[in-house]
């Protein structure tokens with residue numbers, strides 16, 4: 692684990708709490724670093740344009756399969772922007788977003804009113820669902836915080852229906868990528884597609900730098916700004932540098948249950 696990463700984890704908790712408390716106008720509905728795919732631009736409504744880069748990460752993660760008519764579970768949904776995007780754009784039958792942060796789930800329940808979309812408090816390591824309940828499980832930039840990744844993968848395997856998909860994206864220190872791949876390989880799910888997307892994420896961090904910096908100036912008091920920037924991955928941060936120097940890598944994997 693990188694030193695910065697060890698230091699960040701308690702800070703992350705403070706950030707999640709802080710966003711829940713102070714983002715009164717619901718300007719922060721995504722907590723991921725985003726994705727840019729060359730010149731390709733996703734067609735989005737005017738209201739969603741502001742969240743283009745984090746939405747593009749969800750779009751890329753879900754691009755391996757059509758979600759039309761399927762029951763979807765998102766684990767680590769945060770403030771629900773991704774689950775809402777999926778429900779509004781990808782025609783699933785249902786989407787449930789789960790997160791361990793009660794404040795985030797309370798926010799989601801208050802903020803969204805989309806047909807087929809709901810939210811529930813829960814832990815990735817002990818999912819509150821019966822076996823074979825979902826066609827697709829989605830997990831975006833959340834698993835780096837799980838203390839037992841193998842346990843999470845077992846839970847995913849159990850709640851998926853036979854033939855169901857697990858769509859996963861997250862970062863790790865470069866020297867932990869092989870063990871993540873091993874964990875995914877040992878999950879009982881078959882890897883259909885794997886891609887390092889670090890360069891796409893860096894492009895998104897570059898493109899979204901100004902917006903995030905403005906938002907931090909607006910929402911965070913001075914003493915919190917350095918921490919908030921680290922959380923957001925703006926260009927001057929250790930986090931950004933760790934991606935740029937290859938110390939940390941971002942992986943996208945699509946898997947299927949037999």
Ligand SMILES: C[S@@+](CC[C@H](N)C(=O)[O-])C[C@H]1O[C@@H](n2cnc3c(N)ncnc32)[C@H](O)[C@@H]1O
Pocket residue numbers: 707720721722723766767768769770771772773789790791792795813814815816830831832833834836837
């Ligand atoms: C960086 S945020 C990403 C949120 C969302 N996926 C997005 O892209 O906007 C990571 C989320 O994972 C959640 N999380 C961390 N550990 C968890 C666990 N054990 N079970 C469920 N959610 C967890 C955090 O509360 C946080 O909302």
